[in-house]
Amino acid sequence: MTDLLDVVEVHRSFPMGSRRIEVLRGVSLRVAAGESLAITGMSGAGKSTLLQIMGGLDRPTAGRVLYRGRDLYAARDRERSALRARNIGFVFQAYHLLPELTVLENVLLPGLSAHGAFLHGKRLRERAAMLLDRVGLAERAPHRPNELSGGEQQRAALARALMNAPELLLADEPTGNLDSKTGEDVLRYLFELAAGEGLTLIIVTHNEALAGYCRRHVELRDGLLA
Ligand SMILES: Nc1ncnc2c1ncn2[C@@H]1O[C@H](COP(=O)(O)OP(=O)(O)O)[C@@H](O)[C@H]1O
Numbered sequence: 001m002t003d004l005l006d007v008v009e010v011h012r013s014f015p016m017g018s019r020r021i022e023v024l025r026g027v028s029l030r031v032a033a034g035e036s037l038a039i040t041g042m043s044g045a046g047k048s049t050l051l052q053i054m055g056g057l058d059r060p061t062a063g064r065v066l067y068r069g070r071d072l073y074a075a076r077d078r079e080r081s082a083l084r085a086r087n088i089g090f091v092f093q094a095y096h097l098l099p100e101l102t103v104l105e106n107v108l109l110p111g112l113s114a115h116g117a118f119l120h121g122k123r124l125r126e127r128a129a130m131l132l133d134r135v136g137l138a139e140r141a142p143h144r145p146n147e148l149s150g151g152e153q154q155r156a157a158l159a160r161a162l163m164n165a166p167e168l169l170l171a172d173e174p175t176g177n178l179d180s181k182t183g184e185d186v187l188r189y190l191f192e193l194a195a196g197e198g199l200t201l202i203i204v205t206h207n208e209a210l211a212g213y214c215r216r217h218v219e220l221r222d223g224l225l226a
């Protein structure tokens, strides 16, 4: 099977005072297309750092990340942004919806960006409406995010992440701000949509129960994967 992502000996350190702390110490990981993978580890273990590096958002100090065989960080910034916008969706713990836009506009937004315009006009709106329907928010389309519950906001963020029909979805503690019942609700939608759209799914979590939903599970500890 072709690898979608190939993480090769990735290191990431950050300056701390006059020293540097090494958060990732040579992480290697291959992710096949269509896989679901959970990455767990204690708070501060470097899970978010690793996810950002895999998603083209943060340059490793050393090592490489290959996306379908292409070296992400050898590419120009513009190229990497374009690849990200077209192929990778992100869901974060804190939703990050724009408060001044409606729910529908938030979902539409990635489709309007320079790199993301794979649909136009009416078809763009149709896809956004379809995705909102799929996460049970059809009626909430004209509302502002602050009129929605936390679970509903995360479902809207999920619809937004899928707007450009990515092949890879990266989720960083997607249920971290939700109670367990609401979190499970969100996960049901997440796994349903991922299966429906044939997505590769990587979820970072410190929640072992969530990790159990994924086909594969790795743990980040002392800067390495186990
Ligand atoms: N931009 C940054 N600058 C300095 N230190 C950082 C930065 N990002 C993360 N760190 C440090 O790296 C470590 C791992 O952080 P993070 O990847 O957020 O862990 P996790 O998501 O597993 O809780 C922490 O000690 C954190 O303080």
Ligand SMILES: [Mg+2]
Pocket (backbone or CB within 6 Å): 047, 048, 049, 172
């Ligand atoms: Mg984190």
